[in-house]
Amino acid sequence: MTDAELTARLRANLWDFKSLQARGGPLRMLDLPGVRAFALPDHPDMRFQQQVMYEDARALAEALAPLEAWYREQDVPVWRVPVYPGETLAEGPLARAGYRPEDAIPAMGLTLxxxxxxxxxxxxxxxxxxxxxxxxxxxxxxxxxxxxxxxxxxxxxxxxxxxxxxxxxxxxxxxxxxxxxxxxxxxxxxxxxxxxxxxxxxxxxxxxxxxxxxxxxxxxxTVAVLQASDMGYGLYQRLGYRDAGGWTNWVRHAR
Missing domain, CATH: 3.40.630.30 (Gcn5-related N-acetyltransferase (GNAT))
Structure with a gap:
């Protein structure tokens, strides 16, 4: 299985997992064509939870203005858009909208x-x-x-x-x-x-x-996928997980 296939599986799994969390819990969701944004206004400093997921770069570019308005309405000061490996077409629109790359989270996968x-x-x-x-x-x-x-x-x-x-x-x-x-x-x-x-x-x-x-x-x-923290990365490697590439966090500061 290629790194791109592992990335696609993790994207789809996380998309549905975050959507499950948003059904009646404190996590809020904005559903736009090809884009889903998640916000946790009760914990605005938890940047990891203020997250945008997208299906393709064009959908993301078209959603950037309503996304910013929505996060400001939620009174969330900082949010992020993880850009997947090789998806450079997303970087230009993000940069023009005031986003900057800050760090990356490894995506990992294992054949079961x-x-x-x-x-x-x-x-x-x-x-x-x-x-x-x-x-x-x-x-x-x-x-x-x-x-x-x-x-x-x-x-x-x-x-x-x-x-x-x-x-x-x-x-x-x-x-x-x-x-x-x-x-x-x-x-x-x-x-x-x-x-x-x-x-x-x-x-x-x-x-x-x-x-x-x-x-x-x-x-x-048949496959397990995850996002690895610094603490867990070594454990997952020892268990046989393969690093499929980092998801680069492009971050927008509202203030």
């Missing part, structure tokens, strides 16, 4: 196989929870107190379903690591990967990922 069940160390329990609460609570713990409210907002909105599946590793009553898989077609998008700070360097992140992969493969998925 049917491995044996992962070994579970003694004392650990592997669960497929009926709610996302503890996975989200782990993310709130790992990504800073300033972001805790964001994850708290999703504890009622996101629930496991035929598309959304959660994995949790606990020790006794204590959740140690977790993540979710959002599945679209034959592709599993991996999100919300987190390990309790006191339980790191025990291989629990890899254990959670192996469980997600095995479960997704058993459901007929």
């Amino acid at each position: 196989s049917h491995p044996p069940p992962p070994h579970l160390p003694r004392g650990l329990i592997l669960e497929h929870p009926e709610s996302m609460d503890e996975v989200l609570a782990l993310n709130a713990l790992c990504y800073g107190q300033e972001n805790a409210g964001y994850f708290e907002d999703w504890r009622v909105q996101l629930r496991p379903s035929s598309q959304l599946h959660a994995v949790l590793v606990r020790e006794g009553d204590r959740p140690l690591a977790g993540a979710v898989s959002f599945e679209r077609g034959d592709t599993a998008g991996i999100y919300l990967v987190a390990t309790h700070p006191a339980a790191r360097n025990r291989g629990l992140g890899a254990l959670v990922m192996h469980c997600l992969h095995a479960d997704a493969a058993a459901r007929g998925r």
